[in-house]
Amino acid sequence: MGIEANVPANSLFLSSRAKRRTCSSPSSREAADSSSFALLGMTRISFKRGTQLILLTLAVVTLLGAGDESARVNDLGHRMMCVCGCNQILLECNHVGCAYSERMRGELIAAVDRGDNDDLTLQGFVQKYGTTVMAAPTKTGFNRVAWIMPYLVLVLGLTMVTLIVRAWRSRPLVLPAGAVAAVHGAELEHFRDQARKDTEI
Amino acid sequence: MSQIGSFALLLGLALCAYSFLAGLLALVIKGPGSGRLGETARRAGIASFAIVFLAAVVLVVAAFQNDFSIAYIFHHSNRDLPAPYKFATLWSGQEGSLLFWALLLSAYGLVLRLRYKTDVRLFAYASVIIAAVQVFFLLLLNFAANPFGVMQGSLPADGNGLNPLLQYPEMVIHPPMLYLGYVGFTVPFAFALAALIMRYPGEKWIQITRRWTMVTWGFLTCGVFLGAHWAYSVLGWGGYWGWDPVENASLMPWLTGTAFLHSVMMQEKRGMLKTWNMWLIFSTFMLSIFGTFLTRSGVVSSVHAFAQSSIGDWFVAFLAIIFATCLFFYVKNRSHLRSEHKLESLISRESSFLFNNLLLLVACFTVLWGTLFPVLSEWVQGTKVTVGPPFFNRVNVPVALLLLLLTAVGPLLAWRRTSIESLKRNFLWPAIGALLTGVLLVALGMRPWKDVSYFYSLMTIMLSVLVALTVISEFVRGGRVIGRHSGQNLFASMVQLAHRNTRRYGGYIVHFGVIVIMIGFAGSVFNQDKEQEMGFGDKMTIGPYTLVCQSYTQDDNPNYGSEWAVMNVFKGGKQITTLNPERRFYKASQQTSTMVANRSTPQEDLYVVYEGQNPETGKPIIKVHLNPLVMWIWIGVWIIIAGTVVALIPNAAPVRVPAPARMRAEPVGVGD
Numbered sequence: 110m111g112i113e114a115n116v117p118a119n120s121l122f123l124s125s126r127a128k129r130r131t132c133s134s135p136s137s138r139e140a141a142d143s144s145s146f147a148l149l150g151m152t153r154i155s156f157k158r159g160t161q162l163i164l165l166t167l168a169v170v171t172l173l174g175a176g177d178e179s180a181r182v183n184d185l186g187h188r189m190m191c192v193c194g195c196n197q198i199l200l201e202c203n204h205v206g207c208a209y210s211e212r213m214r215g216e217l218i219a220a221v222d223r224g225d226n227d228d229l230t231l232q233g234f235v236q237k238y239g240t241t242v243m244a245a246p247t248k249t250g251f252n253r254v255a256w257i258m259p260y261l262v263l264v265l266g267l268t269m270v271t272l273i274v275r276a277w278r279s280r281p282l283v284l285p286a287g288a289v290a291a292v293h294g295a296e297l298e299h300f301r302d303q304a305r306k307d308t309e310i
Numbered sequence: 311m312s313q314i315g316s317f318a319l320l321l322g323l324a325l326c327a328y329s330f331l332a333g334l335l336a337l338v339i340k341g342p343g344s345g346r347l348g349e350t351a352r353r354a355g356i357a358s359f360a361i362v363f364l365a366a367v368v369l370v371v372a373a374f375q376n377d378f379s380i381a382y383i384f385h386h387s388n389r390d391l392p393a394p395y396k397f398a399t400l401w402s403g404q405e406g407s408l409l410f411w412a413l414l415l416s417a418y419g420l421v422l423r424l425r426y427k428t429d430v431r432l433f434a435y436a437s438v439i440i441a442a443v444q445v446f447f448l449l450l451l452n453f454a455a456n457p458f459g460v461m462q463g464s465l466p467a468d469g470n471g472l473n474p475l476l477q478y479p480e481m482v483i484h485p486p487m488l489y490l491g492y493v494g495f496t497v498p499f500a501f502a503l504a505a506l507i508m509r510y511p512g513e514k515w516i517q518i519t520r521r522w523t524m525v526t527w528g529f530l531t532c533g534v535f536l537g538a539h540w541a542y543s544v545l546g547w548g549g550y551w552g553w554d555p556v557e558n559a560s561l562m563p564w565l566t567g568t569a570f571l572h573s574v575m576m577q578e579k580r581g582m583l584k585t586w587n588m589w590l591i592f593s594t595f596m597l598s599i600f601g602t603f604l605t606r607s608g609v610v611s612s613v614h615a616f617a618q619s620s621i622g623d624w625f626v627a628f629l630a631i632i633f634a635t636c637l638f639f640y641v642k643n644r645s646h647l648r649s650e651h652k653l654e655s656l657i658s659r660e661s662s663f664l665f666n667n668l669l670l671l672v673a674c675f676t677v678l679w680g681t682l683f684p685v686l687s688e689w690v691q692g693t694k695v696t697v698g699p700p701f702f703n704r705v706n707v708p709v710a711l712l713l714l715l716l717t718a719v720g721p722l723l724a725w726r727r728t729s730i731e732s733l734k735r736n737f738l739w740p741a742i743g744a745l746l747t748g749v750l751l752v753a754l755g756m757r758p759w760k761d762v763s764y765f766y767s768l769m770t771i772m773l774s775v776l777v778a779l780t781v782i783s784e785f786v787r788g789g790r791v792i793g794r795h796s797g798q799n800l801f802a803s804m805v806q807l808a809h810r811n812t813r814r815y816g817g818y819i820v821h822f823g824v825i826v827i828m829i830g831f832a833g834s835v836f837n838q839d840k841e842q843e844m845g846f847g848d849k850m851t852i853g854p855y856t857l858v859c860q861s862y863t864q865d866d867n868p869n870y871g872s873e874w875a876v877m878n879v880f881k882g883g884k885q886i887t888t889l890n891p892e893r894r895f896y897k898a899s900q901q902t903s904t905m906v907a908n909r910s911t912p913q914e915d916l917y918v919v920y921e922g923q924n925p926e927t928g929k930p931i932i933k934v935h936l937n938p939l940v941m942w943i944w945i946g947v948w949i950i951i952a953g954t955v956v957a958l959i960p961n962a963a964p965v966r967v968p969a970p971a972r973m974r975a976e977p978v979g980v981g982d
Contacts, residue, residue, distance in 0.1 A: 190698055201552075202547070203904065240693050240695050240696075241696045244696055244698035244700050246683065246695045246701065247695075251690055255680070259705045270664050270665060278653055
């Protein structure tokens with residue numbers, strides 16, 4: 110039986126998460142785009158409306174910036190892992206009682222608010238939490254091998270298959286002696302069987 | 311209880327060891343008594359099933375009787391655990407799941423040993439190989455991971471309970487499905503190795519194992535996607551696949567198994583790729599064992615893995631023995647695997663299978679490489695790196711797109727060679743349909759040039775349409791011809807067509823299921839999420855939906871206490887449903903878990919998670935995900951299951967026609 114209650118005083122399920130920003134990246138990105146289109150449409154207006162244009166431009170730039178920040182938090186947050194051991198992407202970590210993700214998200218938002226560029230922000234996290242904070246290997250040093258190998262295997266595989274196909278095609282067809290002669294009986298049945306196999310899946 | 315279980319395991323080991331040794335001797339020593347010795351080995355193998363089954367029953371009964379003197383029951387059950395989960399205790403921990411492995415293996419062995427009359431000698435070899443694998447698992451159960459170990463000291467009043475994440479209905483069926491897949495690959499492996507050892511003439515062993523392989527593949531497919539659905543419904547992060555090492559472990563044998571199912575047709579029909587197929591099935595089995603090793607050794611960190619233990623060394627040794635055995639017999643008997651035919655044209659079914667295999671193996675290598683790279687990195691540069699979703703998505707998505715393209719083109723190619731004109735004729739309309747779909751999507755607002763993920767999404771949908779149209783055209787073309795001769799309507803004709811060659815048309819249905827799943831994946835590019843503290847009457851808008859918090863409710867039962875939100879959902883100003891995202895606090899394990907509230911429609915999932923309360927404001931935090939097209943993934947899985955079942959149905963008996971008439975007859979449903 111369920112018991113109707115107001116927000117419970119004895120919180121069974123206290124989350125360690127404090128206040129979080131509402132983050133809905135696709136919609137804010139759309140807003141930024143539509144603002145840019147609006148800006149392009151305003152380029153041929155008269156001088157009288159110059160003040161309005163400046164104000165509008167300022168508003169657009171501000172909105173664009175806000176959208177960018179939200180998108181950047183979203184992008185960077187998906188390029189890092191939560192380091193609590195839950196093995197989840199930072200922005201997707203919903204690990205109950207996680208001691209890290211809330212703090213890390215706060216630090217990410219603060220870095221983006223400060224205007225740190227992506228590299229600086231990520232470096233800051235690597236210095237603080239170690240290399241395992243990055244969700245994918247960097248493209249430097251030995252880590253490059255991680256990215257190169259799959260493509261290398263694909264290229265090698267394609268080359269091998271092509272060579273095999275060529276070798277097979279150039280292999281001479283060995284005809285049994287008297288193959289041109291008419292075949293009968295069991296031999297004919299054998300060829301019929303092969304023909305049936307060739308035309309089936 | 312524990313003594314009965316331990317004794318059963320010991321007896322099971324003795325029976326399997328006897329089955330292996332006596333079976334081996336009977337095959338090696340060709341004396342007058344070898345037949346009788348072989349028969350005793352077969353019967354010992356059959357008896358091993360009964361004994362391992364007894365051990366499993368003892369463990370389940372112990373769980374139901376709350377016998378906490380057994381350490382495994384203490385750690386994975388408690389008095390108030392509901393009955394289905396008590397049953398699931400069998401596979402919820404390290405030792406129990408190994409017992410479950412051994413049980414399924416002995417069950418597969420039982421079926422194989424009962425059907426030995428199909429080919430006595432081949433089955434005898436396969437039975438010995440299966441007995442060897444059984445011996446390994448029973449050694450493990452007796453000496454490294456005994457599920458019947460007893461508690462030391464005073465008897466505890468209650469158990470620790472089952473992990474809350476596992477207390478979900480799907481967890482009662484997901485592991486058995488996955489294990490049926492993993493373990494099932496032992497059978498085709500055993501037949502392949504047996505055929506190699508005895509230089510088995512012809513391809514009969516492939517025909518014998520075809521059903522085993524397909525059934526196993528079907529189980530593994532179900533297991534993988536049930537796991538994805540469980541992750542989506544329980545973990546509450548809004549996704550279904552996180553490229554976790556345990557997920558990867560199940561994907562790798564699936565990829566090589568899929569490659570085997572395709573390339574084995576080349577061996578059956580053309581006597582080609584014999585060495586390749588042999589190693590493909592060897593690799594699939596070894597990857598199944600490797601996956602079991604990954605989840606149990608603690609070599610990679612994973613959210614799903616069992617506790618770290620020393621049994622990893624056992625698996626490494628076992629893998630080394632398997633590899634050495636396979637390599638030895640391959641080197642010894644490789645002359646037996648020479649190809650009977652040559653490839654005649656690059657534009658042929660054979661070459662499409664070659665490229666299909668290449669892409670599937672590259673995908674498998676990528677998954678393996680990404681899973682193990684953290685270990686390699688630590689070894690080489692002293693620091694561990696993380697290889698997560700950004701890596702896997704970036705590398706595997708282009709490979710998957712190429713595979714989709716091959717899925718569209720492959721069925722249009724005939725064996726041996728296909729003329730360009732024929733390819734053009736069959737490919738033209740599906741290609742136009744795919745292009746028009748792309749144009750339509752761009753006109754509707756999809757912008758592939760904005761971001762590579764949008765480009766991938768568009769390509770996925772276009773290629774899926776291409777595959778769908780080629781599959782449909784194959785059915786319609788064949789159905790029309792049958793309809794002309796029989797006078798049946800198109801649907802009845804298509805059913806008859808499928809019945810004439812169930813393997814081929816069942817395969818097409820599986821392909822159709824795959825593209826439905828791919829469309830579901832393509833929708834993930836448009837996922838949105840929003841998180842907000844919500845008190846009474848607070849609103850949150852996401853996409854076309856507005857959620858209004860109505861109230862919060864609590865409940866309590868002996869197993870867990872729960873708290874859930876009552877959220878009214880509005881669309882276009884009209885209330886469409888009420889959702890109840892929930893959090894549970896499990897008393898025995900003292901752990902919390904989420905129960906997602908999901909309104910799933912073909913268009914999108916409205917996925918609501920109750921994340922807890924902000925300790926500062928006391929307000930509940932609600933996270934909402936709007937995930938387009940997810941339902942299609944689950945629909946696609948059902949289609950794949952249907953296709954697999956169709957492919958397993960025997961073909962309708964061929965119609966006998968006199969030879970001259972046969973020469974004139976158009977081959978419908980049995981050829982290209």
